[in-house]
Amino acid sequence: MTFVQIVECKTDQVDALNNLMDTWVERTRGRRTATHSIVGTDRDDMRHVVEIVEFPSYEEAMRNSDLPETDRIFREMVALCDEPPTFTNLDVVRDEQLNKELAMRFFAVASGPDDVMIDDFVAADYRDSDPAAPQQNRSREDLEQTMRMWRGAFDLTMDVEDMMAEGDKVCCRWSLRGKHTGEFMGLPATDKVVEVTGTTMMRFADGRLAESWWQWDNAGMLRQLGLIKM
Structure with missing residues (x-):
């Protein structure tokens, strides 16, 4: 079952956050299990950043979390945010394109x-x-x-x-x-x-x-x- 994780945080350093994501993509090449990632900013609050990451399954998402690069980048991400990011974990029950x-x-x-x-x-x-x-x-x-x-x-x-x-x-x-x-x-x-x-x-x-x-x-x-x- 497809698994989606939604990560939300607030920060004034959106560009730095984007650069951090570029670093993670480069460092996990050939080993990451994420298949799709979208990062957006809230039109009503540009400091509100939302990342949506898709995985083939929950188990694959956990494998991705266990990568040392993921843990390192997450700690750097927390340092850029006003408060710890929040996570919403979703098992996809309908995906209709x-x-x-x-x-x-x-x-x-x-x-x-x-x-x-x-x-x-x-x-x-x-x-x-x-x-x-x-x-x-x-x-x-x-x-x-x-x-x-x-x-x-x-x-x-x-x-x-x-x-x-x-x-x-x-x-x-x-x-x-x-x-x-x-x-x-x-x-x-x-x-x-x-x-x-x-x-x-x-x-x-x-x-x-x-x-x-x-x-x-x-x-x-x-x-x-x-x-x-x-």
Whole structure:
């Protein structure tokens, strides 16, 4: 179970506290168990500093606390604060990254059995770029048309193999497998099965997909269909 520790203190030496954290990161390289750290200052009281540190589990957090560098840095941190820092220890019971959910929905619709309906989760001013079609700057309507073209030409499934999120962006590594059952790029159905992999970076805004960048094995797909030889 993911474990999160919230450390709060008050200090006039925020810059010195930041430098101290840089020192800890450097000294614990290769041995620390923390996976994510956020430091913020209270807008209503700039002396109020909050650090949020994430660990894979409580046990991993305890291993991190046992590092001699952690103890040393903590003592130096206490010296910078007006009073001893306070700790809140949390076992995470829900961790929902909403943009990831939207990304998964996109790929489910792309390969799903139902008609393409993307207006409710793709922005009206959506744009994407694809080196396989550099002349295009596709809109939401173009995206719908492209998805219908693929689904009309292939009995396909798309699986998300890996997904990472940071800020307003989600990066997905995906695989596609489909039988060529309809006309595609002027090529009649061949009943050949193609397997394609790719990566898509997505940017979200206001709860909708706003922009995408595609990198995928276009040449490999054309080779599998017999359109090019390599």
